[in-house]
Amino acid sequence: MARIAIDMDNVMADLTQHLLNVYEKEYSEVVDPESLNNIPEGSAFPEGVALKILSAPGFFRNIPVMAGSQEVVKALCEKHEVFVVSAAMEFPLSLAEKLAWLNEHFPFISWRNIVFCGSKTIVEADYMIDDHDKNLSSFKGTPLLFTAPHNLPLTEYKRVNNWEEVAEYFAVSNVETV
Template sequence: MARIAIDMDGVMADLTQHYINWYAERYGVTVARESLHGIPETTGFPQEGVVKQFLYTPGFFRTAPVMPGSQEVIKALSEQHEVFIVSAATEFPQSLSEKQEWLGEHFPFITWRNIVFCGLKTIVDADYMIDDYDKNLRYFKGEKLLFTAPHNMLLEDYTRVNTWEEVAKYFSLVPATTSPAV
């Protein structure tokens, strides 16, 4: 049984889409996801600096959309491995309760014992880490899986997984949506 550390933002929660949606709702401009490829997160919007403020806005983390396929794959992983959700949530203190509530709603099978809210992730001791940020993977001692996000499109130093379906294949999980052949 492997220990797997999984990041929330950009991995379980689709923050890029959330930025795009919130920006469109507030400023009437829809930014194409592809236009954000290869640039730092929260940049690339017509009014620079505005999107970063979303991270400090009550309700932002609570209403983030779930990354497609994450619920099914993480449930399957947790049935075969020791799974911990690891989020550098203390950077945004108001996010702590919102992230806890979000996990309870969308991932009810993850118990409080398997949720780690921290600052730096250098403390994390696991066999695998799935994260979208180089700063979190760089010093990790186990197997590093970079979950694709617009801000990391230019990174080539890690094993990349683009979707949760690819994560399932990496860990040799049988997709939950596929029925066995009869």
């Protein structure tokens, strides 16, 4: 049994798509998702706009679930010790919203296995699935980079592009992802 730490934003929750949807709704401007490739997160928007959207009440509560994540995380929980680890402290409103989101979409994850922190450098696990180099670079276990537009240039990690690849990596069978 392995201990697996899994990030929320852009791994379990489709933060990028939600940000694009909210931006379009609030600013009546469509941003091509391809324009986000290879640039730092939030940089495709006018200065301060991404931060404003991320800080708004309800933003983190309403993020869509990443395709396949529920089924694969549940299967992983049956074979491994799984922790959801989110650097949530930057956006204080996100704490309650992320917990409510997890309770709704991942009710099989115990509150004991949810870690909200400021820095993931304290995380000790066998594996970490995350979309940010800053979280994986100091990790002492095996890092798995979950593909997101901002991390496409990174080549120093084992990359997983979707939850089907996560299931394959951990040899979780009998999992149907959508």
